[in-house]
Amino acid sequence: MMEHTVAGARIRLMKGDITKVPADVIVNAANSELIGGGGVDGAIHRAGGPSIMLELNRIRPKDGCPTGGAVVTGAGDLPAKFVVHAVGPVWEGGRFQEDLDLASAYKTSLDLAAAKGARTVSFPSISTGAYRYPLAKAAFVALSTVAAFLRSRPGALAEVDFVLFDDAALRAYEAALDVLGREGGAP
Numbered sequence: 072m073m074e075h076t077v078a079g080a081r082i083r084l085m086k087g088d089i090t091k092v093p094a095d096v097i098v099n100a101a102n103s104e105l106i107g108g109g110g111v112d113g114a115i116h117r118a119g120g121p122s123i124m125l126e127l128n129r130i131r132p133k134d135g136c137p138t139g140g141a142v143v144t145g146a147g148d149l150p151a152k153f154v155v156h157a158v159g160p161v162w163e164g165g166r167f168q169e170d171l172d173l174a175s176a177y178k179t180s181l182d183l184a185a186a187k188g189a190r191t192v193s194f195p196s197i198s199t200g201a202y203r204y205p206l207a208k209a210a211f212v213a214l215s216t217v218a219a220f221l222r223s224r225p226g227a228l229a230e231v232d233f234v235l236f237d238d239a240a241l242r243a244y245e246a247a248l249d250v251l252g253r254e255g256g257a258p
């Protein structure tokens with residue numbers, strides 16, 4: 072496991088299934104409609120049970136959740152207190168400021184987690200599955216957004232974990248954390 076400290080908070084990279092890793096907040100890679108799907112979204116609803124979708128049905132905004140935004144629900148049977156359902160961008164070749172939308176999905180999730188009093192948050196690699204965002208680019212956006220949040224709000228969170236599903240994702244995030252760490256002293 073790779074670990075890095077920013078403003079007194081830990082960023083950890085690990086391989087695994089995010090539904091099995093305890094955290095105060097688990098972040099889901101959702102769609103704007105908040106209706107569930109495959110990938111990590113499917114795994115979270117399966118492991119968390121029906122209460123999560125019932126709550127989404129109550130709180131779902133009329134026009135859905137915009138790309139780059141997120142909503143919070145309880146975590147049902149997951150080893151967490153809350154799930155943040157974040158909507159990352161679909162990769163369209165980088166022509167539509169997908170990097171800004173991806174950064175916003177991470178930033179909004181961190182703000183919501185901190186507002187709920189979370190100390191630990193775990194993320195999957197948002198947008199790099201069905202939404203086809205290139206892994207290496209997504210890893211830089213994810214880690215630099217988390218590091219900027221931790222620096223701007225020291226003490227707001229104690230730990231941010233990236234729970235990555237396969238070796239390719241883990242390697243991409245390790246490489247990005249390595250580069251960011253060398254460039255800035257800390258990412």
Ligand code: APR
Nearest residue numbers: 088089100102108109110111112114198199200201202236
């Ligand atoms: N734990 C951690 N990571 C996982 C898990 C899991 N249990 N299952 C899948 N992943 C990984 C994938 O390997 C990928 O790297 O999560 C990353 C994100 O992939 P997707 O889940 O496809 O998410 P995304 O690309 O953001 O697409 C979102 O897919 O499932 C639908 O409803 C979802 O429409 C939305 C879209």
